[in-house]
Amino acid sequence: MNRLAISLSIALVVGAGSAEAGAGGAKETGEEELQFLTRTRQLSYEGLRAGEGYYSPDGTKMVFQSERDPKNPFYQIFELDLTTGETRQVSPGQGKTTCAFIRPGSGDIVFASTHHDPKSEQYQKEELEFRASGKERRYSWDYDPEMELYVENHETGELTRLTHAKGYDAEASYSPDGEWIVFSSNHHAYASDLSEHLKKKLEIDPSYFLDLYRVRADGTDLERLTVVPGYDGGPFFSFDGKHIVWRRFDEEGLTAEVWLANADGSEARAVTSFGAMSWAPYVHPSGDYIIFTSNKLGFANFELFIVDVEGTKEPVRVTYTDGFDGLPVPTPDGNGMTWTTNRRGSSQLFTAKWNHANALKALNEAPARQELPKKESSSK
Amino acid sequence: MIQRTGTSPALRVLPATVVAVALVSLIPGTVPASVEQITTDVETLAADQMEGRLTGEKGAEAAVAYIESQLEKMGAVPMPGEKEFRQAFEFTAGSKDVGTKLYFRAGGEDGVLEDRTDVQALSFSDSRAVDGDVVFAGYGLKLPQDSEFPYDSYAGLDVEGKIVVVLRYFPGEVDRDTRALLARYSGLRYKALLAREAGAAALLIVTGPNSPNAGEVIPMQFDTALSGSGIVAASLNLDSAEMLLKKAGVEESLKDLQTKMDTGNPHVTGFPLEGVAARLDVKVERERRTGLNVLGYLPATDGGVNDGIITLGAHYDHLGHGSGGNSLAGADEKGQVHNGADDNASGVSAVLEVGRALAKAERRRPVLMGFWGGEELGLLGSTDFVAGMEDLSPGVGAYLNFDMVGRLREDKLTIQAVGSSDRWASLIEQANVVHGFDVYPQQDPYLPTDSQAFYLEGVPTLNFFTGSHEDYHRPSDDVEKVNMEGIDQISRMATLMVRKLMKDESLPTYQQVERGKEEGGGRDSMRAFTGTIPDYTAEVEGLLLSGVVGGGPAEEAGLQGGDVIVEFGGQAITNIYDYTYALDAVKVNEPVQVILVREGERMELTLTPRAR
Incomplete structure (x- = not known):
């Protein structure tokens, strides 16, 4: 759930509230949803919640995060073999983890983790005690500066730490050729001599400083791709490797738009001007459109939308089911969709058949975008 | 599946869009061998010659013979220490009144009621005679002390060794919540229990003038109890009850008395019928019959562990011609054979199919296939089996039940009792990633099917179910409407689940689940x-x-x-x-x-x- 990683003021909605409701309420699905998504079914059942499922290029494996260990209340990373149903825990089991991705070509897995932090067990204990007290907290994400990128070697199972500087390094994904990783980081803020005002800002809202970086898969050639105030995060390459897509919050952290840039960060432009919290974009394998989630229709009502890659049209609504729908990821063949939803109780991974032809048709019929795309001048 | 009492299910009517969707893409024109085998199983078991497989009847025995032949064929063996697949259990197929009489003496006059419209045994009564003075005890109700509505018909009444006359049902003129509460404690059997616990020698129940079926004796209900309930109990018609009141010099009519009590006022109490003594001689004959379970065993293969048996089961019995009171046949269908193709030839076939697959495989743990009789009469076969379960070594480590799995629609598969073990959610996830059903997990293990008998004995259980439909418990539950490919897919998924259970380091752990609100004594209230x-x-x-x-x-x-x-x-x-x-x-x-x-x-x- 963390590629959303939102500042506290907007952190409500997503997981908690209804996620804890349990097996109570299957939600009504609108007929309109069936033109895009059919044979919808739940993929994950175990644990309090699960989400952020990302496929290997051949579609036989998926990495995801889930709260499954009664001794650790934070997400751990799992790899699911879609041919056998076997699940394997990838992360060491201690501390917090988030946002895994499978490296094309090698099967290595990148994810962010705090397990090296000596305090991580203490945090687990505190969170468990808090939950045992019967209190509930809204879903929130603390941008732990101990969050660092790790890569699990597919052959040896060994973990290699990729980032070392203090600061939140997470939300990583590989390029289709497996050579590059894009991710979100604010380590520059911890390293630089900030004014008193910004120092305070870093304490209160570290996400404000997050920008996109890219680095080679072996950890060399680190390069900053964005330098704009406000949270840039959740970057993914397009399937042809030419673009990256991500979400950019405004300076206040209140709204976010979907952005697209070349793989090196150049020519960054907003694809949406939706004026809502629009995030978790992913380019469809056809390269024709981007699927993302937005609360355009109501503060607590996240639905999936699609928009053409250049953002010439208004986004088209995809899901019509009460509750949270987010973090959409197309299957590599483009004919399926997996996303995270609490439509049947707790937040879990769901999967469905995706109607690409209807998606193209709906985009074709969509009205032109209300505002012209903004060009970003300050990048690169 | 037995009818879920209390919710008056009468399951009927579904949209006509019963679309069978096979999960595997089948090559057009070819049918996998397993689907052919399943079709044979279901067609055989649901054939008219099986006469609806009523427990104790020869149709059921024919079904048993077919199941045995299939177990033989796959290479299963009887349970260790047994020579045959079939295991008999005794049950009561019905009870009838064979001459109940109520003698009374008042004011030096003797009389007797012996007509069945005047007095009739309750089906669960002991069959014997008792003598005693007669006491009217209102509605004969007693709520638990911690309930919101303190009510005790026996408070302040001496009924020790006496014959108690009570009204059927419960006070009707009370608020909604109180009604709901009272209804739970007003079943006939519960009233008998209360009277017995209060020390009464016998119970006479009369349906008051303000109640439905006013004044009539209570029909003898279908009851599978093997013996009496420890008290002599009969129902009395209104005129006979009024007559006893008059003999005791009571001026108020029963209608007056009931009306006073209907407000639920706990201070309106019963009273002794002064000067009236009676002898209640109840004669009930219970028809004892023998039902059959079929148990097929697949021992662990070499190098296996013997810490617990992975058990699969399905009831094979159904409703016969539907005369037992749980048929939902429409007026134009009455008396026809209830073929029970979905309920539960489908489940039997699924278990056989899993067995056929596992018989050929390496088995790290032993597997038992249980085919239960008497499910429709009240989980009789499975209950009999679990009663002897503690003598098994190893014991039953997990139980997967299949009851009505023949109507798979749009891949929607309900898996029930998921709350009975923390292993189930992960097992369903793993197996279903491969099989791709639209699985609806339900937590509640208290189900109207055989899995409940196992759960109550501490076994983690699951029940597979493809949903209710308009043909439920009707003669129209026929073979043509069964999705054979669906059964095939479900048995494949179950096979995978059993394989995983056999591979697991340890057996699933049992989880206690709090029972829902459905309980109480009000089943027949x-x-x-x-x-x-x-x-x-x-x-x-x-x-x-x-x-x-x-x-x-x-x-x-x-x-x-x-x-x-x-x-x-x-x-x-x-x-x-x-x-x-x-x-x-x-x-x-x-x-x-x-x-x-x-x-x-x-x-x-x-x-x-x-x-x-």
Whole structure:
């Protein structure tokens, strides 16, 4: 759930509230949803919640995060073999983890983790005690500066730490050729001599400083791709490797738009001007459109939308089911969709058949975008 | 599946879109061998020659013979220490009154009631005679001390060794919540238990003039109890009860007495019938019969562990010609063979198919296939089996039940009792990633099917179910409507689950689940009949109807399948238990407001429940 990683003021909605409701309420699905998504079914059942499922290029494996260990209340990373149903825990089991991705070509897995932090067990204990007290907290994400990128070697199972500087390094994904990783980081803020005002800002809202970086898969050639105030995060390459897509919050952290840039960060432009919290974009394998989630229709009502890659049209609504729908990821063949939803109780991974032809048709019929795309001048 | 009492299911009517979708893409024109085998199983078991497989009848025995032949063929063996697959159990197929008499003496006059319209045994009565003075004890109700409504008909009454006369049902002129509460403790058997515990020698129940079926003796209900309930119990008609009151010099009529008590005023109490002594001589004959379970065993292969048996099961019995009282046949179908193709030839076939696959495989743990008789009569076969389970070594480590798995639609598969072990959610996830059903997991292990017998004995259980339909418990539950490919897919998924269970380091752990509200003594208390058919597969806010009984109150009110009842008689409905509770609270022939959601629109209708 963390590629959303939102500042506290907007952190409500997503997981908690209804996620804890349990097996109570299957939600009504609108007929309109069936033109895009059919044979919808739940993929994950175990644990309090699960989400952020990302496929290997051949579609036989998926990495995801889930709260499954009664001794650790934070997400751990799992790899699911879609041919056998076997699940394997990838992360060491201690501390917090988030946002895994499978490296094309090698099967290595990148994810962010705090397990090296000596305090991580203490945090687990505190969170468990808090939950045992019967209190509930809204879903929130603390941008732990101990969050660092790790890569699990597919052959040896060994973990290699990729980032070392203090600061939140997470939300990583590989390029289709497996050579590059894009991710979100604010380590520059911890390293630089900030004014008193910004120092305070870093304490209160570290996400404000997050920008996109890219680095080679072996950890060399680190390069900053964005330098704009406000949270840039959740970057993914397009399937042809030419673009990256991500979400950019405004300076206040209140709204976010979907952005697209070349793989090196150049020519960054907003694809949406939706004026809502629009995030978790992913380019469809056809390269024709981007699927993302937005609360355009109501503060607590996240639905999936699609928009053409250049953002010439208004986004088209995809899901019509009460509750949270987010973090959409197309299957590599483009004919399926997996996303995270609490439509049947707790937040879990769901999967469905995706109607690409209807998606193209709906985009074709969509009205032109209300505002012209903004060009970003300050990048690169 | 046995009928879920209390919710008046009468499962009927589904949209005609019963689309069978096979999960594997089948090559056109070819049918996998397993689907052919399943088709043979279901066709054989649901054939008219099996006469609806009523437990104790020869149709059921023919079904047993077929199952045995299939076990033989796959290479299964009888349970260790047994010579045969079949295991007999005894049960009561019915009871009848063979000469109950009530003798009375008052004011030097003797009399006797012996006509069946005057006095008749209750089906669970002991068969013997008792003498005693007669005491009127109101409604004969006693609520638990911690309940919200303190009520005790026996408070201050001396009934030790006496014959107690009580009214059937419960005070009717009370508020809704109190009605619902009282209804739970007003069943006939519960009243007998209360009378026995109060020290009474015998119980006479009379249906009061203000109640449904006013004044009539209570028909002898189908009851599978092997023996009496420890008390002599009969029902009395209104005139006979009035006559006894008069003999005791009571000036008020029974109607007056009932009316006074109907407000639920706990201070209106019973009293002794002064000067009246009686002898109640109940003669009940119970017809004992023998039912059969079939048990096929596949021992662990070399190098296996023997810490527990992975058990699969399905009941093979059904309703015969539907004369047992649990048939939902329409007037034009009465007496026809109830073939029970879905209920539960489908489940038998699924278990056989899993067995066929596992018989050829390496088995790290032993596997048992249980085919139960007497399920429709009240989980008789499985209950008999679990009673002897502790003598098994190793014991039963997990139990997967298959009851009505023949109507797979749009890949929707309900898996119930998931709350019985923390292993189930992960096992379902793993197996279903491969099989791709639209699985609806339900937590509640207290189910109207054999898995409950195992759960109550501490075994983690699951039940596979493809949903209710309009042919439930009717002669139209036929082979043509069964999705054979669906059974095949379900048995493949179950096979994978058993393989994983056999591979697991340890057996699944048992989890205690709190029992829902459905309990109580009110099973046969005054239940209103509404003719709604709940959809058990859906977990929606409210009660989703899969249909309504033709000609029933719900249909007359304008309800239809797909409606979601959100309020019933002023009570908010969020689930099936709320609905059961609400049903307890409504009165027969008294209209209730029903608020429902139909295609997103809120509507209000008026429904008038009838007596069952």
